[in-house]
Amino acid sequence: MSHNVLYVESSIFGAQGVSSQLAADLLQQLRSQSPDVVVTERQLRSDTIPHFDASTIGAITEGKATLADELIAEVQAADTLIIGAPMYNFGVPTQLKAWFDHIARAGVTFRYTANGAEGLLKNKRAYVITSRGGIHKDSVSDAEVPFLRNILGFVGITDVTFIYAEGLNMGDEYRENGISAAKEQIAVLAA
């Protein structure tokens, strides 16, 4: 049986982004670990995801096929998600926020019960690769990781590993250290 990996790339620099290059390392590693790995790529720079708006809600209500359906089907089919998540202005890229706006749908990826919200995307693992110009891990300036942990958990994805590449714009030494720390984290991961 295949092991489906969904790679969501959100760097505005596409494949040149640091998060994208680290994601490529992780994808290569997962492929080398298992011949059954099948990768689907969703590149948010080229596959433009519009802001989620009332017209999209209208189309969904009318039962029309939408990009949101396609994005949800990709996540549902995935066993493992790899999310490239650079920090832009202390949070996720707006493209990645739009992707989450499209995939969070009541009755499909989450539902409200008498006991509160329940995520419906079960048995999935996520790797988030977050690249930053500065250093923010575990500090109040990091609005990105808490958001990602919350929204992923909300739709049922609770097995999440964050890979950090920090200090990328703080000079050569910090940049090299930040990238090698991320590569070391990646080297021990498995599908």
Ligand SMILES: Cc1cc2nc3c(=O)[nH]c(=O)nc-3n(C[C@H](O)[C@H](O)[C@H](O)COP(=O)(O)O)c2cc1C
């Ligand atoms: C629009 C924009 C906003 C950014 N905002 C931040 C920020 O708030 N904090 C930070 O540490 N780095 C910030 N950076 C630096 C990026 O996080 C850094 O360049 C990182 O390598 C980007 O990842 P990428 O190469 O995968 O796109 C910003 C970069 C851009 C282009």
